[in-house]
Amino acid sequence: MSVETQSQVQGSLRFDEARALAERARAASRAVAVASTELRNAVLERLAGLIDSSHAEVLAANGRDLDAAREAGISGALLDRLTLTPPRLTALARAVREVVALPDPVAEVVEGYERPNGMRVERVRLPLGVVLIIYEARPNVTVDAAALCLKSGNAVLLRGGKEARHTNGALAELISRALSAEGLPADACLFVGDPDRALMLALLQQDELVDLAIPRGGEGLIRFVAQNARVAVIKHYKGVCHLYVDKAADLSMAAELAFNGKVSRPGVCNALECLLVHRDVAAQLLPSLGRRLGEAGVELRADGRAMALLATPGTTARVVRATEEDWGKEFLELILAVRVVDSYEEAVAHIGRYGSLHTEVICTEDEPLARRFLREVESGMTGWNVSTRFNDGGELGLGAEMGISTSKLHAFGPMGLRELTATKFVVTGRGQVR
Amino acid sequence: MSVETQSQVQGSLRFDEARALAERARAASRAVAVASTELRNAVLERLAGLIDSSHAEVLAANGRDLDAAREAGISGALLDRLTLTPPRLTALARAVREVVALPDPVAEVVEGYERPNGMRVERVRLPLGVVLIIYEARPNVTVDAAALCLKSGNAVLLRGGKEARHTNGALAELISRALSAEGLPADACLFVGDPDRALMLALLQQDELVDLAIPRGGEGLIRFVAQNARVAVIKHYKGVCHLYVDKAADLSMAAELAFNGKVSRPGVCNALECLLVHRDVAAQLLPSLGRRLGEAGVELRADGRAMALLATPGTTARVVRATEEDWGKEFLELILAVRVVDSYEEAVAHIGRYGSLHTEVICTEDEPLARRFLREVESGMTGWNVSTRFNDGGELGLGAEMGISTSKLHAFGPMGLRELTATKFVVTGRGQVR
Numbered sequence: 001m002s003v004e005t006q007s008q009v010q011g012s013l014r015f016d017e018a019r020a021l022a023e024r025a026r027a028a029s030r031a032v033a034v035a036s037t038e039l040r041n042a043v044l045e046r047l048a049g050l051i052d053s054s055h056a057e058v059l060a061a062n063g064r065d066l067d068a069a070r071e072a073g074i075s076g077a078l079l080d081r082l083t084l085t086p087p088r089l090t091a092l093a094r095a096v097r098e099v100v101a102l103p104d105p106v107a108e109v110v111e112g113y114e115r116p117n118g119m120r121v122e123r124v125r126l127p128l129g130v131v132l133i134i135y136e137a138r139p140n141v142t143v144d145a146a147a148l149c150l151k152s153g154n155a156v157l158l159r160g161g162k163e164a165r166h167t168n169g170a171l172a173e174l175i176s177r178a179l180s181a182e183g184l185p186a187d188a189c190l191f192v193g194d195p196d197r198a199l200m201l202a203l204l205q206q207d208e209l210v211d212l213a214i215p216r217g218g219e220g221l222i223r224f225v226a227q228n229a230r231v232a233v234i235k236h237y238k239g240v241c242h243l244y245v246d247k248a249a250d251l252s253m254a255a256e257l258a259f260n261g262k263v264s265r266p267g268v269c270n271a272l273e274c275l276l277v278h279r280d281v282a283a284q285l286l287p288s289l290g291r292r293l294g295e296a297g298v299e300l301r302a303d304g305r306a307m308a309l310l311a312t313p314g315t316t317a318r319v320v321r322a323t324e325e326d327w328g329k330e331f332l333e334l335i336l337a338v339r340v341v342d343s344y345e346e347a348v349a350h351i352g353r354y355g356s357l358h359t360e361v362i363c364t365e366d367e368p369l370a371r372r373f374l375r376e377v378e379s380g381m382t383g384w385n386v387s388t389r390f391n392d393g394g395e396l397g398l399g400a401e402m403g404i405s406t407s408k409l410h411a412f413g414p415m416g417l418r419e420l421t422a423t424k425f426v427v428t429g430r431g432q433v434r
Numbered sequence: 435m436s437v438e439t440q441s442q443v444q445g446s447l448r449f450d451e452a453r454a455l456a457e458r459a460r461a462a463s464r465a466v467a468v469a470s471t472e473l474r475n476a477v478l479e480r481l482a483g484l485i486d487s488s489h490a491e492v493l494a495a496n497g498r499d500l501d502a503a504r505e506a507g508i509s510g511a512l513l514d515r516l517t518l519t520p521p522r523l524t525a526l527a528r529a530v531r532e533v534v535a536l537p538d539p540v541a542e543v544v545e546g547y548e549r550p551n552g553m554r555v556e557r558v559r560l561p562l563g564v565v566l567i568i569y570e571a572r573p574n575v576t577v578d579a580a581a582l583c584l585k586s587g588n589a590v591l592l593r594g595g596k597e598a599r600h601t602n603g604a605l606a607e608l609i610s611r612a613l614s615a616e617g618l619p620a621d622a623c624l625f626v627g628d629p630d631r632a633l634m635l636a637l638l639q640q641d642e643l644v645d646l647a648i649p650r651g652g653e654g655l656i657r658f659v660a661q662n663a664r665v666a667v668i669k670h671y672k673g674v675c676h677l678y679v680d681k682a683a684d685l686s687m688a689a690e691l692a693f694n695g696k697v698s699r700p701g702v703c704n705a706l707e708c709l710l711v712h713r714d715v716a717a718q719l720l721p722s723l724g725r726r727l728g729e730a731g732v733e734l735r736a737d738g739r740a741m742a743l744l745a746t747p748g749t750t751a752r753v754v755r756a757t758e759e760d761w762g763k764e765f766l767e768l769i770l771a772v773r774v775v776d777s778y779e780e781a782v783a784h785i786g787r788y789g790s791l792h793t794e795v796i797c798t799e800d801e802p803l804a805r806r807f808l809r810e811v812e813s814g815m816t817g818w819n820v821s822t823r824f825n826d827g828g829e830l831g832l833g834a835e836m837g838i839s840t841s842k843l844h845a846f847g848p849m850g851l852r853e854l855t856a857t858k859f860v861v862t863g864r865g866q867v868r
Contacts, residue, residue, distance in 0.1 A: 431820070
């Protein structure tokens with residue numbers, strides 16, 4: 001309680017400053033919202049070109065951030081995330097061009113029908129307005145998020161982490177230049193260079209000017225934003241993805257799905273974190289799958305029954321007894337929790353208790369049971385005989401994504417361009433009255 | 435600042451109690467979410483029957499509320515809103531049967547396509563989970579809101595106003611009985627009988643258990659909820675509806691739209707509050723329209739130019755000079771603000787400044803201009819040559835409605851059954867990996 005109270009007080013210290021920033025973004029937002037598809041695409045094309053031609057400028061800014069980071073003792077994965085290189089900048093420009101190629105969601109007619117009185121009713125997409133992105137050390141988010149917001153007709157307020165502030169500032173400057181060059185207000189992409197948390201908190205109170213806040217980063221950041229915002233927040237919490245191997249599963253398929261889910265990219269949110277195996281097939285599946293995972297360097301955290309089947313002679317896997325906190329844990333590394341269950345119901349109950357509404361998959365040849373799973377399990381992506389790794393905007397056909405929402409309001413699952421819009425009712429008639 | 439801080443502290447006093455209530459609703463929500471369409475409809479059919487057969491019980495409870503209200507000096511419209519009668523109960527049962535007849539949004543496939551790797555991707559509707567309705571003195575909301583939530587597979591927490599608590603309790607008891615009789619948990623509709631505001635605040639902090647809060651009532655209540663909730667809130671603020679009569683308007687149509695918008699039911703949120711008239715047609719439209727509105731008892735609050743045209747000899751209309759606060763005001767009675775504008779742009783700017791994102795209509799025969807208006811104006815319903823009075827779930831073909839959202843996130847405009855659901859991605863394959 002005292003924490004929130006305190007942060008609200010801190011937030012209020014810079015309320016007027018935050019309001020002024022949000023007002024600038026709001027004022028600019030109308031011009032982007034009504035700009036044609038061609039004009040918004042032209043801004044992004046120009047931005048891609050500016051990124052290509054500004055390597056020196058951006059890398060110099062990045063160098064300042066990297067020096068500061070090394071001085072602060074930052075190393076390893078965090079330093080790597082902060083680092084830009086010419087190939088990474090080229091990839092960034094390419095990502096912007098891919099957004100240009102995506103269909104424009106603005107003005108898309110989602111549904112249309114005629115009413116008995118002859119009125120035509122359509123539901124038509126419109127931009128949300130002003131989107132506030134709060135992120136951590138990855139400077140590529142500056143460009144990716146801005147590209148998605150501008151493509152979908154929104155103005156964007158970018159509040160990045162202090163570690164990347166020079167790099168983010170340099171990239172944001174390119175975005176502003178691209179906007180101005182095409183005759184749109186530079187304020188449609190406003191970079192908040194001041195890393196003071198009180199300012200961020202004050203921005204999160206601007207619910208009359210900011211339509212949506214999207215925190216991108218670790219669970220701590222997301223919880224902090226969700227707990228302190230008056231603005232609507234779309235949460236992208238952790239992905240604790242489950243694969244349930246049913247007694248009627250094709251076991252070689254199950255082994256492939258488990259291996260791919262865990263090993264192909266263990267550090268991402270759609271990686272498999274927990275394997276649930278029906279007791280009838282556990283003895284057939286687990287020993288060989290355990291050996292294969294062990295060879296790939298995976299540590300297994302198993303319940304008693306799984307342990308007996310995994311800790312076999314000849315396995316190179318490190319197998320340890322799972323503790324309560326291993327269930328529902330997002331490992332983000334080569335660790336997999338494994339549990340043998342007595343029934344489908346027990347598997348679904350486990351998912352209900354420990355899952356994170358991100359990605360859950362059943363492997364079975366029993367179609368009625370699969371249909372039941374697809375209906376009963378609530379997660380943003382619910383799958384049958386596919387890898388959890390497909391829960392991704394690109395893989396599911398949305399094009400680029402802003403993140404994967406694990407809360408159901410407004411957007412659930414991967415969030416693409418459409419999820420950065422709302423729909424309004426457009427009604428046309430010939431003088432109908434009531 | 436001190437207000438929120440104080441209310442959060444008050445809220446915390448009853449946090450554990452609120453959490454226990456929300457946990458009960460959450461636990462019951464899964465059973466409703468996976469119940470078949472037939473079962474959910476059977477609950478509502480049974481509820482309608484119980485309302486029909488329980489007039490004595492409900493009217494007795496209502497009598498207690500009415501006695502208390504009269505003692506507290508409540509009268510007029512508020513007392514009327516609180517009053518149930520046999521015909522009103524019959525209408526309430528009929529409204530429940532109308533919800534039964536609506537299509538079930540749960541499990542509806544919104545979109546489906548195949549990916550290049552052969553996976554099938556569908557977006558399928560699922561219930562939100564637990565919906566908290568906070569409302570004031572109208573006991574019919576107890577039944578209407580519960581019916582919409584249960585039909586869409588959600589559990590519902592009902593927190594009504596203290597004036598109607600006996601009536602609400604009696605109606606909620608019928609809903610619980612209907613649930614139990616069909617084998618569903620009675621907690622799927624939980625009535626919060628205690629009108630203590632601290633308990634309401636504590637309920638609004640349960641963001642891990644409650645998926646959505648919908649305040650229904652006056653602007654004060656809605657602002658209070660929005661400012662104090664950690665749970666997602668859908669706001670239904672005021673309707674400051676505008677009609678812009680363009681220079682290319684059919685003026686007899688314009689007069690009908692203005693008259694119908696204001697006079698047919700002035701106390702509702704889609705009633706017309708402000709008429710904007712292009713200067714080129716003002717002299718032709720306003721004198722006769724003003725007389726007609728005056729005969730219907732409408733008071734006109736006009737800018738200088740409109741005043742000169744409205745305050746004509748022979749008019750019975752009361753015409754007064756509009757003050758700044760008349761623009762953007764939801765009168766909810768027989769008062770209409772009237773302004774003459776120099777251009778389309780001035781009309782749209784007026785709407786942008788004073789509108790409430792509820793309902794805006796253009797009257798014109800100039801199709802390109804109308805299309806521009808329909809695109810540029812953001813309101814939840816944007817209309818061309820129709821009355822503002824059509825912004826209503828029933829009139830737009832949604833069936834019953836939960837209210838009209840004036841915020842863009844999740845739902846914008848009238849909120850029907852679909853808007854009480856989310857969509858998840860359902861992916862089926864034959865062992866695809868990445």
